[in-house]
Amino acid sequence: MDETSLIRRIRGRTTRARGLLVGIGDDCAVYRPAGAREDLLLTTDWLIEGVHFLRDTHPPGAVGWKALARGLSDIAAMGGRAKICLLSLALAPWTTEQWVTAFFQGFRRLARASGVVLAGGDLARAERLACDIVVVGSAPRGEALLRSGARPGDEIYVSGQLGGSALGLATRRGAAWQRHLRPEPRLRLGEFLRRLPATAAMDLSDGLSLDLYRLCVASRVAAELTGGLPVFPGASLDQALHGGEDYELLFTVRPGTPVPQRRGGVSLTRIGRIVRGRPGRIVLAGERLRPLGWDHFLRRQS
């Protein structure tokens, strides 16, 4: 049972609900409350000790920051504004009061910077520390960016530089390690892309090759990468193509859309184009690029 097939099974039997515009399969669910001028974006993300972070190497402030960053990045991917969040937190026997204080310092630093307010959650004790973050964002009616909007001819872009988080995890040094510890959710960029408008967007959490594959499958298109990938200084091409947790944005625009080279201090790089073809098929320099990102269920680079 890999993650994709498990999601397919869960999704397969899902029924419709009044007001639910987008369900399982995108970065957020999209819900339209009766009479509302805004659509609500809802996302939830795990951060579990021993799986997503290690107690010995990840400082508590970074764990708090990252728990929230993972949810905010999903809101950014849909061009939304983050509003409120709920945090489910299970503390482990080793957790000290000092650790919890530092965790919340990191959490609040990012919350303040992003204009999101902690509005609830649940607390428990467990063997291993686990966080599940819920973020609620909003976008003007019908304007949320989806994974499914890419069309043949669209240009493919990524923000920032890729592979930094994977490099940081491998070396635990310097700028790459900081990038791994405290990723910057691209909320302002997401809102810019919504107004541009981009035709499709998602965040890069599991590696470009796997995430672009998912975007292509959702849009029922193929992709050709042209090279010229913005690789994080010191990272390998492999890390840039398949490394997870960069939390940059992957997006597509109609050809000719004026995309600036930088926006809010973040570079925007054209890396290829959407083509007709078998959904999810990606070609790089004439060769098939397989989706090798992280799959929790295969417990390996899939």
Place this chain on the structure above:
Amino acid sequence: MDETSLIRRIRGRTTRARGLLVGIGDDCAVYRPAGAREDLLLTTDWLIEGVHFLRDTHPPGAVGWKALARGLSDIAAMGGRAKICLLSLALAPWTTEQWVTAFFQGFRRLARASGVVLAGGDLARAERLACDIVVVGSAPRGEALLRSGARPGDEIYVSGQLGGSALGLATRRGAAWQRHLRPEPRLRLGEFLRRLPATAAMDLSDGLSLDLYRLCVASRVAAELTGGLPVFPGASLDQALHGGEDYELLFTVRPGTPVPQRRGGVSLTRIGRIVRGRPGRIVLAGERLRPLGWDHFLRRQS
């Protein structure tokens, strides 16, 4: 660090957000989207292996049912209608495909019965199985039932019978065990109480003594219990007063409000009244009743 003081610390530094009507400290957060005719209710609840359920004694269908029931019960407590849910699920190494299938059968059975649709979530692998359920519900603008609305003179009621879940956990037999495994969230009753209207409500998840204490603290009032508690057949008074996980509703009404003896097959029993006094002070038959429900952080009946 007990749960109450941890929540107080987290809550203490919380800032306000536009549209957030109720934040940390009630059964749900209440958020009003711009222009909406309905207020949204948001809640999240853990269900963790070894903490909230045991792998060997809890059938997978009951685990799926209960994961959702815990969230739905919070929506019921505020008089809301359940709309959509998100499920974060971390599967353990021991989890088989058969287990997952049965889990979702139980989950979907309750989802269908409650009119709630699974709209997203997150999947991971972890050492122990963990679920975190997010339920989004709605209530007409300004009508959500809060913990904080009880006033001196109000009559205190509970739905159903108390102590059944604690008895079931102790004996693992008969109706009490079924009640522990598959609690019925009181969604219809909650909507009835909203229209009645009740002045305050919450669900009984951690035991009457602790939950009534919390309602009284939120409302800044005290309470006198008159006895005549609806005890689940076979349960002790101790189990009825302090046992958790009954998921019945505790509510207050202005004196003279016509509360029926039963509603939708569920009994409604008057158990006391709200009085002036030190917030949270509860008296039963002339004696002080201490809040002895479950506290995750003291790892004991507190």
